[in-house]
Amino acid sequence: MTNTTATAAATSDIALPAHIAFLGLGSMAGAIMQGLLATRDAAAPPLKCTTKSAASAAQYEAVAGISVTSVEQHSEANRDAVRQAELVVLGVKPWGIVETLTEIAAELRPGAVVVSVAAGVPLAKMREALRQRPDVRLVRAMPNTPALIGKGVTGIAVEHLPAAVASGQGADPGAQAAAVATALFSAVGEVVVVPETQIDALSTVSGSGPAYLFWFVEQLTAAAERLGFEPETATVLAQNTVIGAAQLLEQGSKTAAEQRAAVTSPNGTTERALQAFNAADPEAMFDRALAAALQRAAEIAAA
Ligand SMILES: NC(=O)C1=CN([C@@H]2O[C@H](COP(=O)(O)OP(=O)(O)OC[C@H]3O[C@@H](n4cnc5c(N)ncnc54)[C@H](O)[C@@H]3O)[C@@H](O)[C@H]2O)C=CC1
Ligand SMILES: O=C(O)[C@@H]1CCC=N1
Numbered sequence: 489m490t491n492t493t494a495t496a497a498a499t500s501d502i503a504l505p506a507h508i509a510f511l512g513l514g515s516m517a518g519a520i521m522q523g524l525l526a527t528r529d530a531a532a533p534p535l536k537c538t539t540k541s542a543a544s545a546a547q548y549e550a551v552a553g554i555s556v557t558s559v560e561q562h563s564e565a566n567r568d569a570v571r572q573a574e575l576v577v578l579g580v581k582p583w584g585i586v587e588t589l590t591e592i593a594a595e596l597r598p599g600a601v602v603v604s605v606a607a608g609v610p611l612a613k614m615r616e617a618l619r620q621r622p623d624v625r626l627v628r629a630m631p632n633t634p635a636l637i638g639k640g641v642t643g644i645a646v647e648h649l650p651a652a653v654a655s656g657q658g659a660d661p662g663a664q665a666a667a668v669a670t671a672l673f674s675a676v677g678e679v680v681v682v683p684e685t686q687i688d689a690l691s692t693v694s695g696s697g698p699a700y701l702f703w704f705v706e707q708l709t710a711a712a713e714r715l716g717f718e719p720e721t722a723t724v725l726a727q728n729t730v731i732g733a734a735q736l737l738e739q740g741s742k743t744a745a746e747q748r749a750a751v752t753s754p755n756g757t758t759e760r761a762l763q764a765f766n767a768a769d770p771e772a773m774f775d776r777a778l779a780a781a782l783q784r785a786a787e788i789a790a791a
Contacts (some may be wrong), residue, residue, distance in 0.1 A: 497682035498644075498679045500670035505574030505601075508672075510537040511566050511588055513548065513556065516605055517579020519636035523676035525553050526638065536569040567595040575601050575668055582606040582788045596624050601668045603627040603644075607691050608788030611647040611684055625665035628684060630691045631673060632698050640677030641697075643690035644669045688785035692778040700777075705730050 491702040508524075510517050524685045530536075535554040539545045557565040570576050570592045580588050596602070602624055604614060614626050634690040646662040646669075647656060666681055673679045682690055705726050712722035736747055752758040 498670045498681045500667045502664070502671050504671045504675065505668065506533050507572045508535050508575045508577070509569040509573035510535060510577045510579055511569060511592070512579035512584070513537045513539050513544065514579060516631060517577055517634045520577065520579070520605075520631060520640070520676055520727040521554065522702045523638050523640065524636040524672070527552060527675045534571065538565040538569050545776065553631060566592055570600070571595050571597065573597060573600060575672065578602065578604040578606065580606070582609045583791065585609045586613060586617045589614055593618055593621055596621060598623050599625070601625045601627060601665045601670065603629050603669050605629050606630055607695065608688060608785035610789050611645070613789070615647060617765070625661050627669040628687055629663050629669055629673060630687055630695045631676070632694050634698060635673070635676035638676055640673065641680070641694040642673035642677060643680050643682050643687055643694065644673065645682055645684035647684070677720060679763060689780055692781035696781055701730065702766070
């Protein structure tokens with residue numbers, strides 16, 4: 489994966505383990521799994537995946553390179569999926585994390601790395617569920633759905649094990665776990681390693697961020713319709729504008745501010761529109777929105 493933000497992004501020299509399990513295969517884990525499949529050797533062992541319902545497992549029936557079992561059809565699905573796995577990705581909802589960890593605790597392979605992508609579930613809560621498995625390393629990750637096309641951004645945080653536990657595990661188990669998680673998420677985009685105290689804040693920017701952009705497209709489309717454009721035309725105008733602008737940013741020759749300046753003729757029409765946006769105090773609006781997301785993460789952590 490090309491690393492366009494080398495100053496911020498982490499890379500890993502550790503190869504991805506061969507045996508990987510995904511427990512829960514919804515919007516997020518499904519995107520990671522499919523992004524990963526696109527980079528994976530056809531001869532690699534299948535990714536072992538589970539879902540709750542038989543119907544969601546059936547969606548993946550035709551996908552090569554994975555096996556999917558639902559807990560509805562097979563109550564042992566999660567335990568079976570993790571037995572061989574060196575790396576386990578938990579893609580269930582935040583309120584399912586402790587229950588799933590408790591369910592698989594005794595079956596995890598010795599030394600396995602378990603990565604949760606759940607918003608708001610602290611490592612300490614996960615460790616509590618795995619207190620009998622100090623050999624297992626825990627990682628909290630906050631990816632985003634563009635992982636599906638190899639364009640994700642993922643923040644990862646590892647736990648700091650008590651010295652007594654860590655000393656039984658060789659040099660630096662946290663660093664090794666971070667390297668394995670980095671290998672996973674750098675297969676589907678950029679990776680940033682942060683302290684756990686920043687992971688919820690990161691989530692309000694990049695985890696939720698794609699939704700903000702899609703919301704922007706919806707707003708621009710609706711505004712175009714109110715100006716009299718047919719819905720189809722309005723969609724083309726708004727959507728393709730965002731896609732084109734994002735690709736200009738990706739080219740990397742100019743920053744967002746420079747690209748904006750290139751569109752904004754002095755005393756022109758764009759300048760007037762931006763003045764109208766700025767009159768609505770976007771700084772306060774963004775701060776309020778991100779604070780609200782952060783508050784929700786705290787509520788999930790406390791639940
Ligand atoms: N959707 C997003 O953009 C992002 C989501 N996340 C996190 O990802 C996690 C999942 O969110 P989504 O993918 O949006 O939800 P989702 O509802 O699309 O997926 C949840 C998946 O968990 C499965 N599941 C539920 N109970 C299960 C069980 N006992 N065993 C095995 N599988 C089970 C469901 O079948 C489904 O495949 C959440 O914890 C969320 O915080 C993190 C970053 C971004
Ligand atoms: O909305 C959520 O809770 C998840 C976490 C970040 C994006 N989606």
